Amino acid sequence: MAEAHGLIIMLLIFLEKLSHSKVLLADANVTCIIPDDCLLPCSFRPVGTVVIHWYKQQTPVHSYYYNKDQFGHQNKHFSGRTCLFNSHIPQGNASLLLRRVKVQDKGRYKCYTSTRKGNQEMFVNLEVKAVIQSVIMEMTEETVTCSSYNIYPVPQVTWATDPPSAQEALENSTIKTTDHKGLFNVESTLRILGNLSNYTYYCSFIAADKTQVWIASWKNQEGIIQEEGLALSIPCIALDSSQNFSLTWTFTSSTEPTVILRYDTKTRHSFNLWEGQAELDQDLLLLGDGSLLLLKPDIEEHSGTYTCTHSGLQSRHIIQTKVNITVASIIVDDRSVQRSWWSTAASVAFFLFTITLALPQCARQKALKTRRASQRYNGAGFVEDGLHKHLNTTARYIIGPHGDECNGTQIKFEAQDELAGCTPNTAEDETEALPEATEEEQEENPVGPLVEGNDGQPSCSVEREEFENIEPVHTS
Incomplete structure (x- = not known):
């Protein structure tokens, strides 16, 4: 009996010592994103009150005892950035929340807990990383x-x-x-x-x-040349099949780049600075075709560089195209026609102006020719200096009986084609010799008898004869 009692006492002592021994747990590995908050896990078996200490190697990070946080020995690097879940401590949760993780937070952390049942140590290996936000x-x-x-x-x-x-x-x-x-x-x-x-x-x-x-x-992409006023599509095909992406079109001319259109397939939000001038095909857009359609491109407003940016979760694809809007050929033709019309109008105006100035001169020349022709014919039909210009006219005249002088002679000339021209004749033209009249023509054109007037002077007879194509007569 004594031996059995001794064994029981020794077992109780061993169990008591075991209950107060230090318990080591396996390390935990944690990776946190900079600059997010990070949770370092730690748990223990709750028995009554507890003492909690967090260390980074030998540096005090956070302490808790007497049922409250203790910051007296906390390293300033962690000041204001750590906390425990106090309401969960009675349930055995001693995890540490580390806010706004930094590169310097990387390392091995120890969680130490102590109760009346014993002590416990747990280690956490913290890795930090800053992800690639964009390229x-x-x-x-x-x-x-x-x-x-x-x-x-x-x-x-x-x-x-x-x-x-x-x-x-x-x-x-x-x-x-x-x-x-x-x-x-x-x-x-x-x-x-x-x-x-x-x-x-x-x-x-x-x-x-x-x-x-x-x-x-x-x-x-290869540059695009298009005439103004004609619809133009600028290609932009996505290089991946991502369903959630945003599309942005930027236009650059002589000024800074301007965002003219933006669309987000996830939120379906859109922005179009060129409303009514540019648009996207919504059906093709969902298939990855973000081509931009210019409805009526203008030379000054729409010539420049267009940049299409297709942005996905982990990608960004850029397609750039230079666009040159030129004058439409139909407009060139219209301008040519307009210039031709003005040229024609100017020519017509110049012609009318010339005619206006020339007609009075022609009339004066006609009158001068008529006077000269009438002065060359005397009463007997003789021509001064024996010469006469062929007029090809119809002359009506009445000659008195003597044929030497005829006061009040009425001669009327009706000009034909040869007098229609207005070019002045030279002196040689005026003195050109006229052909002789034939005998038949002389018989057909007799000289009528002279009749005396009341004053005893020879006068012209009232008898009228018509002569066509008067030919010159030579006198002896």
Whole structure:
């Protein structure tokens, strides 16, 4: 009996010591996103009151005892950034909430708990990372550059083209720097291969843990030339099949880039600065075709560079197109017709002006010819100096009986085609010799007898004869 009682006492002592021994648990691994809040897990077996201490290596992070938080020994790096779930401590929850995680928070943390039943230690390995938020892609005539900022740890950068190029042709220069927060800024530059519009350039930023790949691409399309007033479609086809994406169209002319249209497939929100001038096809847009339709492009307003940006969850694809709006050919024809009409009108006006000035002169020349012709004919039909101009006219006249002088002789000439011209005759034309009259013509044109007037002077007879085509008569 004595031996049995001794064994029982020894067992109780062992159990008591065991209850007050330190318990070690397996490490927990946690990865937190910068600058989000992070939870470091810790639990214990609640028995009465408890003492909790959190350490990062030997640095005090947070303490709790006497049923309240104790900040007297907390390191200033964690000041205002830690807390426990006090209402859950009686249930055995000693987890620590670390707010606004930083690169410097990375490391191994210890959770120490103590109750009247014993002590416990639990370790948490904290990893931090700053995800790739976006990749900015820029292109010049010689290089294409991809940049990303505030990343941790440093990512890997790769390049590719479509159509594919040999890797040795894709040698790039990548620069990695850190800021005061310990985050990485990465910039990678690749030299343009051949003609700028022959390739689509891709750059990929791969996270250090391989859990994230961010892809950006850029393509310069062949320029488009279109006549003003004719509808024009500027292509923009998505390079991935993502259903949730946003589409942005930017226009650049002589001023800064202007966002003219934006559409988000997830929220269905849209913005159109060029309402009535540009639009998207909603049905094709859901299939990844974000082509921009210019309804009536104008030379001054719509000539420039159009940039289509297709943004997905982990991607951004840029397609750039230069558009040149030209004068429509039909407008050129109309202007030519207008210029021709004005030229014709000016010619007609000049012609009428010339005629207006010329008609009085023609009339004066006609009158002068008529006087000269009448002065050359005497009463007997003789021509001065024996010469006469062939007039081809019809003359009506009455000659008195003597034929030497005829006061009051009435001669009337009716001008025909030869007098229609207005060109002045020269002196030689006026003295041109006229052909002789034949005997038959003389018989047909007799000289009537003279009749004396009341005053005893010879006078012209009232008898009238008509002569056509008077020919000249030579006197002996």
